[in-house]
Each structure stands twice: as structure tokens, then as C-alpha cells.
Amino acid sequence: MGDPRGIVFRGFPDSWLESQLGRPGRVLHNEGMEKKPRTVDPLRFTGRTIGRLLSERIESEAPYESIPWTPVSKSLHVSRVALLSTAGISMRGDPPFDMEGERKRPTWGDPSWRAIRADATPADVEVNHLHIDTGYAQRDLNVALPLDRLRELVEEGRVGAIAETHYSIMGFQGHDPMRVVRESADAIAGPLRAEGVDLLLLAPV
Amino acid sequence: MGLVARRIEELGVPTVCLNLLWMFQRIVGMPRVAAVEHPFGRPFGDVGDAATQRAVLLAALEVASTVDEPGAVVHLPFVWHEDPKHTKWHPPEPAPIIRLMKAQLAKNA
Numbered sequence: 001m002g003d004p005r006g007i008v009f010r011g012f013p014d015s016w017l018e019s020q021l022g023r024p025g026r027v028l029h030n031e032g033m034e035k036k037p038r039t040v041d042p043l044r045f046t047g048r049t050i051g052r053l054l055s056e057r058i059e060s061e062a063p064y065e066s067i068p069w070t071p072v073s074k075s076l077h078v079s080r081v082a083l084l085s086t087a088g089i090s091m092r093g094d095p096p097f098d099m100e101g102e103r104k105r106p107t108w109g110d111p112s113w114r115a116i117r118a119d120a121t122p123a124d125v126e127v128n129h130l131h132i133d134t135g136y137a138q139r140d141l142n143v144a145l146p147l148d149r150l151r152e153l154v155e156e157g158r159v160g161a162i163a164e165t166h167y168s169i170m171g172f173q174g175h176d177p178m179r180v181v182r183e184s185a186d187a188i189a190g191p192l193r194a195e196g197v198d199l200l201l202l203a204p205v
Numbered sequence: 206m207g208l209v210a211r212r213i214e215e216l217g218v219p220t221v222c223l224n225l226l227w228m229f230q231r232i233v234g235m236p237r238v239a240a241v242e243h244p245f246g247r248p249f250g251d252v253g254d255a256a257t258q259r260a261v262l263l264a265a266l267e268v269a270s271t272v273d274e275p276g277a278v279v280h281l282p283f284v285w286h287e288d289p290k291h292t293k294w295h296p297p298e299p300a301p302i303i304r305l306m307k308a309q310l311a312k313n314a
Contacts, residue, residue, distance in 0.1 A: 045225075185216075
């Protein structure tokens with residue numbers, strides 16, 4: 001797996017997880033006699049073939065050279081938070097992400113983006129992504145874009161405000177991963193800044 | 206996702222990436238990463254499991270407010286409730302790129 005840089009490992013006690021979940025939970029532990037907290041196993045659910053392909057791809061590419069950085073200036077309880085999902089979510093009435101294009105050109109993925117209203121429900125959206133089972137997000141959007149949970153955290157006072165607009169891209173970008181950056185990242189950053197968003201949480205699928 | 210996060214961060218909005226495949230950090234360089242051991246398609250938790258969804262969301266947001274080292278990966282401690290063998294995440298039909306790769310493998314065999 002090479003030499004991942006900048007890793008901060010934080011061991012969470014079981015009691016922390018229980019306090020977050022409101023029911024008993026288990027902290028990840030290494031197998032064996034000593035119950036040491038372990039790191040996340042990213043290949044646990046991939047299957048062997050996909051796991052091998054992902055590992056080969058990472059080892060074949062150069063490590064990053066620098067990291068852009070904007071300091072977080074506010075505490076979470078006074079921050080306006082927006083979410084971005086890579087699940088290929090679009091509001092009904094907007095054009096859906098282009099699955100036919102990808103079927104015709106398997107090395108291409110739709111690089112566009114969609115705005116999602118903060119009050120969107122599963123009935124208001126469609127989810128298009130050919131690399132996962134989208135049925136889970138279609139039944140409960142919170143598995144991929146937890147707008148209900150974010151609203152609850154605002155009501156509890158843990159988060160300052162929920163942004164009015166949230167975002168989706170479609171995660172599979174084929175042979176040109178920079179294209180979604182050129183076509184969508186700047187276009188999303190504009191309204192984020194205009195709305196005064198303090199923190200953006202991006203979530204994969 | 207990571208490359209989009211980098212660009213948005215560059216444009217002045219702090220970002221944190223929840224991540225299923227945190228080893229990509231080596232080649233991407235995301236500003237802040239919260240790694241979680243959940244299956245594809247349900248990164249925050251299972252359908253109807255509001256407690257896990259809330260906890261993962263809050264933990265990822267807290268990573269942003271507590272980590273001040275660029276590129277840090279924080280490993281979240283959540284354990285998926287199903288064994289990998291019984292965790293279904295695959296699409297109903299193979300993705301086009303997988304189909305293409307299988308066809309190429311068969312041709313070369």
C-alpha cells in the first residue's frame with residue numbers, strides 16, 4: 001500500500017461510540033489477543049478483484065505533492081454546513097446524470113453537477129450511478145446525503161445552520177478524473193461562497 | 206471526489222472528505238479525511254439506521270473542526286453490522302467499464 005502520509009490515528013473508546021450511537025457499539029480492533037484499535041480496512045467490502053485493481057492503480061501513480069488548505073475559522077455549532085455526494089443524485093425536473101453516455105463509452109463518466117434542495121426527500125430525487133446499488137439511497141437518502149440528520153444536528157445545537165443548497169456529482173470519472181474538477185468544482189464553489197458556507201462535507205459512494 | 210475537494214478548498218471553502226478508500230490519499234492529497242469502514246452506496250449507515258447516520262455525520266464534521274494538519278486521515282471506529290459476505294452493494298448489472306475489462310481479459314486469454 002506504499003507509504004500513506006499524514007495519517008493521524010485516533011483510538012476511540014467503546015464508550016465514545018456508545019455515547020454517539022445511543023446503543024452499544026464496537027470500536028474497530030485488531031484480531032488477536034490484544035484489543036488494539038486498528039485502522040479502517042478499505043478493501044473489506046470491495047472483493048478481491050476490485051481490491052487488486054484499486055491497489056495497483058494507487059501504486060502506479062505518483063504521491064501528491066502539496067495540499068491546498070483553508071483554515072476552519074468557526075466552531076461547528078456556529079458553522080453553516082453543506083453536503084456533497086458523489087452518488088449521482090438529481091432533483092426530478094433537472095436532467096439526470098448521463099448513464100446512456102457511459103454505457104456507450106465505458107471509460108467516460110458524466111462530469112457535471114446538480115444542486116439539491118435542503119428539504120429534498122427520496123420522492124424528489126433520482127439516483128444514477130452504474131457502479132453501486134442505488135436502491136438504498138433511493139429508499140433513504142440519508143445513507144449517502146444525510147440532510148435529515150444534518151437538520152437534526154442543527155436543531156440540537158451541534159451545528160450552526162444547514163445550507164439551503166447541497167450538491168451531487170457522479171463519482172465514476174473513467175479516464176479523465178480532472179474533467180469534473182474543471183467542469184464542476186469552480187461552479188460549485190461559487191454558490192457555496194455566495195451562501196456563506198463555512199464547511200463542505202464531501203461523501204463518496 | 207478528492208480532486209473536487211482540493212479545488213473547492215483552494216477556492217476558499219474548508220472541506221472534509223468522508224472516505225471509504227482512504228488509501229487513495231497517497232495519490233490525491235485531500236485536505237481532511239474521515240475514513241470509515243462501510244460498504245459502497247451507504248457511507249453514512251444503513252437504510253433506516255438514523256443513529257449510525259447521525260454519528261458518522263457528526264464524527265466527520267468534528268474531524269474538520271479538530272484536525273489542523275493538512276492531509277490528515279482520521280479513522281472512524283464504526284463497524285458495519287453485516288459480514289462482507291452478506292453485504293450487498295453491487296449494481297444490478299456490472300458497470301460498463303467492468304464489462305469492458307472482462308471482455309478484454311477473455312479476448313487475451
